[in-house]
Amino acid sequence: MELDLLVSNFKNKDEKAFEKLYNMYSDSMHGVIFNIVRDHEIAEEVMQDVFIKAWHKADSYNASKGRFFTWILNIARNAAIDKTRSKAYKNSNKNLNAEFFVDILETSENLNDKMDTIGIGKYVKALGEKCKKIIEYLYFKGYTQKETSEELDIPIGTIKTRNRNCIKDLRAMVLE
Amino acid sequence: MDLQAYIDSGVLELFVAGQLTDQENKEVQELMLKHPEVLQEVLQIESAVIKLSSAMSPGNNKHLLQLIKDKLHLGGKDVKVVSIEKAKYNWLTYTGWAAALIVGAGLLWTMNQNKQLEVQVSDAEIEKAYLEVQIEEAKTDLAVKQNLLNVLRDRDIISVPLGGQGDFANSYAKVYWNKSDNSIYLDAQGLPNAPEGKVWQVWSLTLNPLTPTSLGTIDNFNDDDNKIFNIANANESQAFGITLEPAGGSETPTMEQLHTLGVVSQP
Numbered sequence: 277m278e279l280d281l282l283v284s285n286f287k288n289k290d291e292k293a294f295e296k297l298y299n300m301y302s303d304s305m306h307g308v309i310f311n312i313v314r315d316h317e318i319a320e321e322v323m324q325d326v327f328i329k330a331w332h333k334a335d336s337y338n339a340s341k342g343r344f345f346t347w348i349l350n351i352a353r354n355a356a357i358d359k360t361r362s363k364a365y366k367n368s369n370k371n372l373n374a375e376f377f378v379d380i381l382e383t384s385e386n387l388n389d390k391m392d393t394i395g396i397g398k399y400v401k402a403l404g405e406k407c408k409k410i411i412e413y414l415y416f417k418g419y420t421q422k423e424t425s426e427e428l429d430i431p432i433g434t435i436k437t438r439n440r441n442c443i444k445d446l447r448a449m450v451l452e
Numbered sequence: 453m454d455l456q457a458y459i460d461s462g463v464l465e466l467f468v469a470g471q472l473t474d475q476e477n478k479e480v481q482e483l484m485l486k487h488p489e490v491l492q493e494v495l496q497i498e499s500a501v502i503k504l505s506s507a508m509s510p511g512n513n514k515h516l517l518q519l520i521k522d523k524l525h526l527g528g529k530d531v532k533v534v535s536i537e538k539a540k541y542n543w544l545t546y547t548g549w550a551a552a553l554i555v556g557a558g559l560l561w562t563m564n565q566n567k568q569l570e571v572q573v574s575d576a577e578i579e580k581a582y583l584e585v586q587i588e589e590a591k592t593d594l595a596v597k598q599n600l601l602n603v604l605r606d607r608d609i610i611s612v613p614l615g616g617q618g619d620f621a622n623s624y625a626k627v628y629w630n631k632s633d634n635s636i637y638l639d640a641q642g643l644p645n646a647p648e649g650k651v652w653q654v655w656s657l658t659l660n661p662l663t664p665t666s667l668g669t670i671d672n673f674n675d676d677d678n679k680i681f682n683i684a685n686a687n688e689s690q691a692f693g694i695t696l697e698p699a700g701g702s703e704t705p706t707m708e709q710l711h712t713l714g715v716v717s718q719p
Contacts, residue, residue, distance in 0.1 A: 291521075291526050291527060294526070295517065298517050298520070299517075301502070302513050302514075302516070302517070303505075303506035303509040303513065304501075304502045304505040304506045304509070305505075306506075306508075306509035306510065306511075306513045307504075307505035307506055307507065307508030307509040307510075308505050308508070310508060310509065310510045311505075311508050316510055316511070319510060320513070320516060323513060323516050323520075324516055324519055324520050324523065327516075327517075327520045328520055328523055328524060331520075331524055339481060340477065340478050340481050341474065341477050341478075342467065342470055342472070342477050342481075343467070343468060343494065343498060345468070345498050345501075345502065346467070346468055346469070346470040346498075347470075349470060350470050377504070377505075377508050380508045380510070381507060381508065396503065396504065396507040397507065400504065400507075411501075411504070414465075414466070414469045414471060415468075415469050415501055415505070416505065418470070420471060421466070421471060436461060436462035436463065436465075436466060437461070437462050438462075439462055439465050439466065439469075440460065440461070440462030440465050443465045443497055443500060443501075446500045446501075446504060447496055447497070447499075447500040450500050450503040450504060451496065451499060451500055451503070
């Protein structure tokens with residue numbers, strides 16, 4: 277599979293492979309990071325940190341531990357969350373508690389000029405409230421199932437299947 | 453294992469979210485390799501999440517790649533450093549330089565050879581010119597000798613041996629007289645070189661009465677190689693004599709210095 281080869285080359289510090297992977301995942305990571313930090317400049321700063329970290333930590337990636345996307349998603353989430361915990365960030369008085377990714381898709385905060393963003397935003401609004409939050413926590417905030425169940429006040433045993441159904445809905449909206 | 457039940461459990465969604473344990477991750481990975489439908493499912497989940505998160509991206513980030521590469525010292529100005537390091541193990545570079553050196557050395561050698569050959573050619577040219585001169589001289593010499601031989605063989609030639617006289621018994625000479633063209637060839641090989649301030653003078657004689665007529669002095673005697681001299685003689689000579697005279701010659705022969713004398717034998 278092409279991705280395997282790309283990742284393998286990337287692990288060998290192949291610059292071209294790095295560029296390709298950046299092009300494949302940078303928008304996604306940018307979205308995840310921005311969703312957490314909610315600041316264009318800081319998001320750009322974290323973006324650089326994430327891919328620099330990925331380059332240096334390339335050796336630590338192993339396919340048996342998960343998808344490459346999941347690996348870099350994890351780096352991005354952690355870097356963005358670390359950023360929000362920094363003193364400088366806290367001094368900027370950002371209140372993030374009430375914000376969800378859906379806001380980005382709905383408001384003019386998104387400067388993305390990609391055509392399909394508008395379409396996706398329209399569809400995603402149709403997702404159930406619980407789905408929006410489950411996806412937000414599990415994918416974009418990196419909460420564990422336990423943290424997610426506590427946050428949403430739903431039994432931990434149902435998180436897995438609820439999430440499955442939410443992703444199913446999402447797939448129907450964005451892939452079909 | 454019931455694959456559909458496994459897929460429906462929602463474990464693959466958690467796999468993509470990175471919420472599984474190492475053991476569970478390993479299991480999914482193995483199933484993905486074994487069952488295309490599992491892989492397909494994972495790809496779809498991943499793709500949906502990527503689409504959604506990409507839609508959240510606040511803007512273009514292509515310019516960030518260059519900043520990242522700069523910070524990682526990839527490409528651009530730092531490429532040189534990398535390439536130098538690589539060059540350490542690059543046989544092609546070594547071979548290239550080696551080839552260049554060999555070609556360069558070969559070129560120098562060829563140029564040197566060329567220069568040497570040019571010198572040799574010019575030497576050869578000089579030698580050739582020298583040889584040409586020698587050949588020319590030899591040809592001329594041969595022509596002269598051929599001419600002499602022709603003269604000596606001519607049946608009209610009168611040969612007159614001149615014997616040594618008095619104190620000069622060892623001296624001798626020979627006159628070849630060609631009456632048809634009024635000239636003589638004097639072979640004076642038997643005469644010594646004329647001393648400083650002296651010169652050989654040739655005389656034509658008639659015997660009754662004894663009358664000497666000067667045929668001239670041989671001023672270039674000492675320098676001449678074959679000692680054969682062509683002298684005009686329109687006289688009705690009866691004898692020839694050679695005397696040693698003071699430089700410039702004399703009106704009459706100095707009889708004490710008469711070295712050789714020969715009488716023309718009448719046919």
